[in-house]
Amino acid sequence: MLPNTLKKTPLHAAHRACGSKMVDFGGWDMPVQYSGLVDEHQTVRRSVGLFDVSHMGEIEVRGPEALQLVEIVSTNAASKLKIGQAHYSGLLYEHGGFVDDILVHKVADDSFFLCVNASNQEKDFEHIRGYNKFDCDVELASDRYAQLAIQGPNARATLQKLTPVDLSAIRYYWFTDGVVCGTPARIAHTGYTGEDGFEIYVAPEEAERIWNEILEAGEEFGIKPCGLGARNTLRLEAKMALYGHEIHASINPFEADLGWIVKMEKADFVGKRALAGSMERGVTRKLIGFEMRGRGIGRDGYEVLLDGQPAGWVTSGSPSPTLGKNIGLCYLPVAESRPGRKIEVVIRSQPVEAETVDTPFYKRPK
Amino acid sequence: MTYPDNLRYTKEHEWTLVEGDAATIGITDHAQKELGDIVFVDLPKVGAKIEQGKTFGSVESVKAVSDVYSPISGEVLEVNELLASAPEKLNEDPHGAAWLIKVRMTAPEQIKNLLSAQEYQDYVGAES
Numbered sequence: 001m002l003p004n005t006l007k008k009t010p011l012h013a014a015h016r017a018c019g020s021k022m023v024d025f026g027g028w029d030m031p032v033q034y035s036g037l038v039d040e041h042q043t044v045r046r047s048v049g050l051f052d053v054s055h056m057g058e059i060e061v062r063g064p065e066a067l068q069l070v071e072i073v074s075t076n077a078a079s080k081l082k083i084g085q086a087h088y089s090g091l092l093y094e095h096g097g098f099v100d101d102i103l104v105h106k107v108a109d110d111s112f113f114l115c116v117n118a119s120n121q122e123k124d125f126e127h128i129r130g131y132n133k134f135d136c137d138v139e140l141a142s143d144r145y146a147q148l149a150i151q152g153p154n155a156r157a158t159l160q161k162l163t164p165v166d167l168s169a170i171r172y173y174w175f176t177d178g179v180v181c182g183t184p185a186r187i188a189h190t191g192y193t194g195e196d197g198f199e200i201y202v203a204p205e206e207a208e209r210i211w212n213e214i215l216e217a218g219e220e221f222g223i224k225p226c227g228l229g230a231r232n233t234l235r236l237e238a239k240m241a242l243y244g245h246e247i248h249a250s251i252n253p254f255e256a257d258l259g260w261i262v263k264m265e266k267a268d269f270v271g272k273r274a275l276a277g278s279m280e281r282g283v284t285r286k287l288i289g290f291e292m293r294g295r296g297i298g299r300d301g302y303e304v305l306l307d308g309q310p311a312g313w314v315t316s317g318s319p320s321p322t323l324g325k326n327i328g329l330c331y332l333p334v335a336e337s338r339p340g341r342k343i344e345v346v347i348r349s350q351p352v353e354a355e356t357v358d359t360p361f362y363k364r365p366k
Numbered sequence: 367m368t369y370p371d372n373l374r375y376t377k378e379h380e381w382t383l384v385e386g387d388a389a390t391i392g393i394t395d396h397a398q399k400e401l402g403d404i405v406f407v408d409l410p411k412v413g414a415k416i417e418q419g420k421t422f423g424s425v426e427s428v429k430a431v432s433d434v435y436s437p438i439s440g441e442v443l444e445v446n447e448l449l450a451s452a453p454e455k456l457n458e459d460p461h462g463a464a465w466l467i468k469v470r471m472t473a474p475e476q477i478k479n480l481l482s483a484q485e486y487q488d489y490v491g492a493e494s
Contacts, residue, residue, distance in 0.1 A: 021399075021400075021402075032429070033402055036402060036403055037402050037403050037427075037428050037429060038403045038428060229402065229428065229429050232429070233428060295406070296406070297405070297406065297426060297431070299431065318428060318429070319405050319428050321428070348408075348424070348431075
């Protein structure tokens with residue numbers, strides 16, 4: 001793809017200005033790193049980092065029967081959400097595989113706000129619309145939002161300087177519509193780093209000013225802009241799934257160890273029948289964490305051997321800056337998918353020793 | 367960054383320093399910057415034969431693994447032991463202390479195929 005055909009976030013110029021390295025991420029020209037991946041990663045774990053995640057998509061479902069549509073297309077129980085509450089959920093095909101993983105925010109009884117993956121947004125929108133036989137409208141609203149993630153133990157102290165909203169009153173996975181830097185913002189106590197933090201949704205034309213004001217407000221904490229590189233290692237340590245890696249159209253939530261976002265007691269949802277069958281038969285493969293024992297890094301797509309025989313594949317793998325180990329996630333036959341199993345990861349034609357382990361790799365101190 | 371005039375370069379971002387029939391090979395500053403935090407360096411053993419344009423090892427950063435291609439053909443005389451214990455040196459001093467291997471060239475005329483510092487500078491300038 002030619003550089004000038006890549007999509008840009010409203011913060012594109014700001015990234016260039018602070019010397020970021022840009023990469024093509026699913027058709028978006030996105031910052032992969034600024035000061036350095038490991039430095040940014042540590043900054044988020046120890047203090048606070050700021051991410052531009054404006055490439056993420058937003059879909060709004062509004063109308064008297066909005067809840068019915070959200071309930072039908074997603075796996076988690078949207079009916080249990082209170083106004084101002086959010087949850088992680090799945091969009092599935094009828095065959096039970098993932099269309100996408102999403103965050104569902106209940107804005108009002110007749111209004112839901114979905115945050116979806118950048119490269120899936122048109123697909124998700126068409127998918128949801130395809131099931132809309134209800135009295136509600138579905139809008140692909142991504143152009144109306146920039147999204148910034150402020151993450152790390154000092155995220156709240158940083159953001160609090162810029163908003164009259166009492167952030168300590170927003171519980172984890174709740175959100176509120178308030179004001180940040182004098183402009184309307186949806187402030188969600190969510191994140192994709194395994195660290196405490198907030199994700200804010202603002203008007204694109206305000207994004208650059210807010211970005212700069214957050215960097216200024218966080219200066220006393222040593223805040224740094226962070227790229228997608230650190231976002232990936234942070235989410236991997238926290239064992240958060242990444243679409244296209246741990247989950248995709250051929251993977252169902254049980255296989256991905258995401259049974260907790262599936263509420264089989266719901267009357268119906270897209271993919272329920274297939275999942276019921278999967279439960280009855282039992283899944284054949286399951287996601288499990290591993291640590292490299294030999295020298296090397298097991299990366300996405302590498303083959304995994306059990307007793308010398310091909311048995312699975314790596315979905316994500318990286319050095320863990322927090323643990324100082326080489327970690328990863330892989331699919332293995334369900335009977336073998338338990339911690340403590342010796343495996344080998346084939347790295348550039350060489351089997352290298354590894355061992356399955358308990359996840360998450362990293363859990364933040366409470 | 368100005369690239370040292372005494373080195374010759376490849377479009378795959380390796381450099382070589384020729385001294386008699388020996389050549390020292392490394393990766394460029396541009397390469398280390400593109401890779402980011404380097405965590406592993408895989409190199410051939412002393413005595414191994416390498417060929418111009420063919421991969422002889424790899425450099426791995428937190429986010430990616432990248433092959434290293436040989437600027438010239440030859441036989442490996444020495445491997446930089448420093449990089450086994452301190453791969454991050456490649457981020458700090460790619461044109462100096464963090465060289466990769468020294469080889470005895472078997473086809474010294476191949477040097478002509480390599481880029482000068484100015485040509486390489488222009489090439490990475492155009493690429494970025």
